[in-house]
Each structure stands twice: as structure tokens, then as C-alpha cells.
Amino acid sequence: MKTNAINRQWLLARRPSGMVRETDFQRVDVALPVANLPAGEILVRNVMLGFDPAQRGWMDDAPGYMPPMEIGVPVRGSAAAWVVASENPDYPVGALVRGLFGWQDYAVANRRDDAPPMRVPAGLSPEQALGLFGGASLTAYIGLLEVGRLREGDRVLVSGAAGAVGSMAVQIARLKGAHVIGIAGGPEKCRWLTAEYGADAAIDYKSENVADRLAALCPQGIDLFFDNVGGAILEAGIANLALFGRIVLCGAISGYNDVTPSPGPRNLMNLVRQRAVMRGFILLDHLDQAPAAMAELGQWVGEGRIRHRDDIQVGFENVPQTFLRLFRGENRGKQLLRIDESQ
Structure with missing residues (x-):
């Protein structure tokens, strides 16, 4: 590893107002953090970045399940990375790990982080670590x-069903x-749902x-009802619940870029009439169940019973544009970016 290497970063330059824009981010080059790692810490080199709609919410100065991103620091986001220096025997040099390492080439991480690094099982590629076997699955x-x-x-309803989480659901x-x-949204994605992912029906x-x-x-x-969208779609699902129906609130991408929160749902009384349950959840609260989930997912993949689609962009300079693809409906599957073409 070159001790004079540059660490390219994309910083959060300002908090977005409404739809996120490329100008909300700033590209900088800083020195590589290499000297005297404290005990327990590791230095990783990112090779693949993953993008999720939830990142937009983290950019707001509002309380949440994770602290808001700070202005002037690398944007928080998932990455697959190689360990290039280590003061932690659980993460040897050469291991592939994934974590919230941010929009940069290099990062220092440890087990005390909000989302500690996870070792990637042997044989998985960086795109598999973030895609097929990543947080969305x-x-x-x-x-x-x-x-x-x-x-x-x-009888299960999935919104955002052509996205990374929805297609797996x-x-x-x-x-x-x-x-x-x-x-x-659109005939192409609805065709995927029935022809490729096995849905019994699709709604455009x-x-x-x-x-x-x-x-x-x-x-x-x-x-x-497994809801990734919120807004009017959530309202439609509430209106069509069976007796003792359940709603799982995974996300609300329809409102992430709203300047003013949208009103509603207007029909919550239907939860009472149908004796239904609506519950939100965050994956971070259930990481102890990840090994069992990975085992069954791996079995299905080995049997050829799971289909998965990655949308891989290339080039560190394209990081902000790749993030925006999520909100323009341009991504086709899990949105990833390979930092350099050679990696």
C-alpha cells in the first residue's frame, strides 16, 4: 500500500432541500489515514459502493434510528472493502468486509461503530456482498x-416490488x-415481477x-403488506386489508424528498375495523438473525430458486449521479458502483 496515496471523498456539502441534487455534494482529496491504528481498528479500501433510499433521510437534520450525517464529512453509505491494515485479529489483512464505510476510497472502522464491519463469507464477490447477500436481501x-x-x-402485497428489497420480498x-x-412503475418492471420474480400479479x-x-x-x-413506498400506495394497501391483516413498514421512498411532509394516510381507521397491525422495523435491530437468513438465502441461490439483478455503474466521479438514479426510477435492481474499472 502506498503511504502517499490519496483518499478521494464525496462530502455532504449541505443538507438537501426537496429533491436531492448533485450540488449537495463536494468532491475532495485528502491524505490516506495510515499511521498508528489504535488497537481494534482496521483500515479498509472500498471497491464497491451500495446505494439505498434511506441515505436520503440520514441527510436531514432530524432525529432517527441513526444520527444525521454531518456537513463536511464523507457521505454515509454501504461499501464492500478489502482490509489493508489491521489491529484487530477478527479482521485480518486481505479479508473482504462490508459496512457503512462511506463515499471514499479508504476508511477506518471498528466494532464500536453504529454498524460494525461484517466479514463477507469466502467465495462471495463485492457485488454479491452488497447485492444478492447484502442488506436488501x-x-x-x-x-x-x-x-x-x-x-x-x-395473500401478500409488496410495494416498490422491482427494487432491491421489494424484488427479494x-x-x-x-x-x-x-x-x-x-x-x-411501468410495464417493463411489472413484466419482471411476473416473468422473472414469480409474482402472481403486478400493478403499474x-x-x-x-x-x-x-x-x-x-x-x-x-x-x-410489505411497504417500501408510503404515501398514496400505503393508503391503498390499508384500504384493502383482510381481517387481522399485517403491514410491515420498511420504507417510504415516495416522501423522502418532500419539503413538507405529505398528509395521511387518511384511512387509518381501517386498521381498527380490520383489527390489523402496522409495524415499522429497522434491520439493525435484527442482525442476530442474519446468519440464519443468510443460510436459507444461500440454499435457495444454490438451488437456482432466487433471481437477482444488479445495476452496476463505474467510476468514483459518478457517485452522486448514481445515488440520484434511485429517485429517478432509473436503477434496474440493486444500485451499485464499482469505484474503479480495474477493480
Whole structure:
């Protein structure tokens, strides 16, 4: 490792107002942090970055399950990285790890971090560590099975169903014996849901009335709604719940860039009428269940029963534009970026 190497970074230059913009970020070059690592710490070199809609919420100066990002520091985000220096025997030099290492080439990390580094199992590539076996897959698995108490025969609705979390939720629900309806934007994504991911039906929210279409597709009501979108889509799901239905709130991408929070849902009284349960969850609270989830996901992948799609952009200079793809609906699967073409 070159001791005079440069650490390229993308900083949060200002808190976004409304839709996030490239000008909310600033590119800088700083010295590589190499000297005298404290005991327990490691230095990692990022090779692949992962992008999630939740990062937009972390940029606001508001309380949450993680502290707001600070102005003038590298943007918080997931990455797959190689350990290049270590003062921790659990993370030897040469190990592949994933964690919230941020939008930069190099980072120092340890077990006391908000999201400590995780060793990537041998044989997995950086894109698999962030994609197929990354946080999105674990979120879908744990959200459905642990939080949503998925049962065989359930009628399941998944919003944002063509995204990284949603597409895994559709497939996991089907593998567990559920009848699955997915909501996505546009005919191409809806075709993926039925032809590639095994959904029993798909609703195009851009051209169809979601509440009416749900009522026609599932007149008995929805037993379990896995919601990644919020807003009007959440309201449509609440309107079509079965008796004792469950709603798992995973995200609300429809409102992440709102300047003023949107009102609603206006029909929460339907939760009372249907004796339904609505619960939010964060993956960080369930990391103890990750090994069991990874084991079953790995079995399904080995049997060829899981399909996965990565959208991989290339080049450190393209980091902000790649993040914006999430909010323009341009990503096709899990949004990743390979920092350098040679990696």
C-alpha cells in the first residue's frame, strides 16, 4: 500500500432541500489515514459502493434510528472493502468486509461503530456482498418472516416490488407458499415481477388505480403488506386489508424528498375495523438473525430458486449521479458502483 496515496471523498456539502441534487455534494482529496491504528481498528479500501433510499433521510437534520450525517464529512453509505491494515485479529489483512464505510476510497472502522464491519463469507464477490447477500436481501427476509409473520397461503402485497428489497420480498414470499401481488412503475418492471420474480400479479402504479386494481385482484383482502413506498400506495394497501391483516413498514421512498411532509394516510381507521397491525422495523435491530437468513438465502441461490439483478455503474466521479438514479426510477435492481474499472 502506498503511504502517499490519496483518499478521494464525496462530502455532504449541505443538507438537501426537496429533491436531492448533485450540488449537495463536494468532491475532495485528502491524505490516506495510515499511521498508528489504535488497537481494534482496521483500515479498509472500498471497491464497491451500495446505494439505498434511506441515505436520503440520514441527510436531514432530524432525529432517527441513526444520527444525521454531518456537513463536511464523507457521505454515509454501504461499501464492500478489502482490509489493508489491521489491529484487530477478527479482521485480518486481505479479508473482504462490508459496512457503512462511506463515499471514499479508504476508511477506518471498528466494532464500536453504529454498524460494525461484517466479514463477507469466502467465495462471495463485492457485488454479491452488497447485492444478492447484502442488506436488501436480509431486510426482505427478516421483514417478512420475523416482523410480518409470513404464513403459507398468505395473500401478500409488496410495494416498490422491482427494487432491491421489494424484488427479494416477492421471491421469498413465493418460496414460502404465499400468493404475491407486486406494485411497480411501468410495464417493463411489472413484466419482471411476473416473468422473472414469480409474482402472481403486478400493478403499474403509473397507469393504474392501485386501490381499485387491488380490490379486483384480491377481493378477500391482503393478509400481509410489505411497504417500501408510503404515501398514496400505503393508503391503498390499508384500504384493502383482510381481517387481522399485517403491514410491515420498511420504507417510504415516495416522501423522502418532500419539503413538507405529505398528509395521511387518511384511512387509518381501517386498521381498527380490520383489527390489523402496522409495524415499522429497522434491520439493525435484527442482525442476530442474519446468519440464519443468510443460510436459507444461500440454499435457495444454490438451488437456482432466487433471481437477482444488479445495476452496476463505474467510476468514483459518478457517485452522486448514481445515488440520484434511485429517485429517478432509473436503477434496474440493486444500485451499485464499482469505484474503479480495474477493480
